[in-house]
Amino acid sequence: MDVAAAAALLRAGGLVAFPTETVYGLGAHALDERAVRRVFAVKGRPADNPLIVHVASLDEVGAVAASVPDGARRLAERYWPGPLTLVLAARPEVPAVTRGGRDSIAVRVPAHPLALDLLRAAAVPVAAPSANRSGRPSPTTAAHVRADLGDDVDAVLDGGPCEVGVESTVVDARGAVPVVLREGAVPADELGAVAGSAAQLGASPGTRHRHYAPRCRVVVASAGEGGQVSAALAGEGHRVALVSPGGAPDGVLHLAAVAEPADLARRLYALLRAAEDAAVDVVVVEAVPEEGVGRAVMDRLRRAADAGG
Template identity: 35%
Template sequence: MSIISKDISKAIELLNNDELVAIPTETVYGLAGNIFSENAVKSIFKTKKRPSFNPLIVHIASKNRLSNIVSYIPIKAQLLADAFWPGPITLVLPKKEIIPDLITSGKPTVAVRVPNHPITLQLLNQLEFPLAAPSANPFSNISPTKPEHVENYFKHDIKMVLDGGPCKRGIESTIIGFEKDEPIIYRLGSTPIEEIERVIGKISIKNKEEISPKAPGMLERHYAPKTKTILTDDLTKSIKFHSDKRIGLLIFNDILNDDNIQFKVVLSEGSNLYEAASKLYDALHQLDEQELDIIIAEKLPNYGLGKSINDRLSRATKC
């Protein structure tokens, strides 16, 4: 049975003994283990029911430790690390031989980031090894942004959730790889494209890969509620079409009243995309608990973090 606790010393003890601990980050909670422990890494894949072809992200305490993990850092990768770390940017770079193939799904590159959460940074600075930490949810399910979400998923599978409160950013990090030293977004995330381009110039997107993904979050179906979910830019039409069902509504900023709606969550009454992102997964968790027939999600403005939110909702609605 897992416990929710702020005891960092207990988390260190468990991680040193090859156990898994759910850890907070600014994006989502991660299911963490020692990257150099084969037992711990295998346990991550087994606990999440995650396919072995889907690589993990390595979390380090500071950008100064990046050279311990990777063998080559392109100039634009260093610019991104300097600008955004600690923070929700993950870089996919050539790995050093010490990084186990199990972490990278046999690929020559490793995904790495410095999380921006004081508790997890304190934890990482007291450990002698980096942590692999994919989102602390069963594979393809809604990501967890509160310790209670993790406990609901894994209370019989892990011993501890390190309590860092609700995640402030709310969706996963933006993942950037490099092909011929040029940056490419493999996963849209908590750092908007516009902010990235202000640092390194124009960047392309290649964020879907079903067979052998270069990074997490590239599969077509992901982040999905158990309840059937659809994404629409015409709420009135969708509600009318499904009027014979118990409907849950996920909307951006509008107070829409309709007798057919059983449960409704507004992401940001003030139309703030950062607030909407921080509430997204918790809203989906709430909707998924209401015994609805269908969740109708409103497409957000397709710029800034709206692109990332729409990406998550699009993957959540794939059957």
């Protein structure tokens, strides 16, 4: 399907999966309550978990946000298009289901050319959580979307693998002090200098729900200890896969040699899906330094491990 046809589908209330630089999104017309409710139904997403609305430019934020404070504007001018989501005061006409029942709205401008083409052609704000069943690893290819959602999505635009691979950083930018609600591709420690006030850490309403977990167990090993941890698990009779810069011990499937945080960010969700496709019981992933995007990677890994397989 081409962009024009996909845009028409969105305007008519259909669901279109499309690539962003972070992960693939499951898009619906953000002001069409019926379409947005279908997103929640298809994903199995908890109703109190608000959606991120995507627009084509900062000038279009006014379609869903009542105001853009000065600090928020500085962040948008610095990072948009890009993997930063701003939480702003919502316009009252935005359906409550899109807002998760809150008086705020999360909005961003994605940095993928196909996503921007779609948003410009649709000419409507598009609510788009990750295009997967809730709780699953996020999709970073069109094939992941089709594997999870099948015919429940009306169209899938294939833009190739996502460049960043982990979700956007979410910042509550309504006040004078930016509050980081979710670690993501933009490092939190960069934000304060741009916004004019040091960022604080908070918690997104979605963080209490299950996320990122494949159907196998995830174990996070300290750097350099993946081989030892995976060998011990294999010795207990488990089928084990390993993501580690080094090799794998006998009896352990070596999925990938990954050492750099940005590389693991790009490949993390695909590797978790590859582990379950290999029918292992456990996937062991070695930790990366918690610097830059490494903070987001380790956040996702810990939450996948806590969720169980």
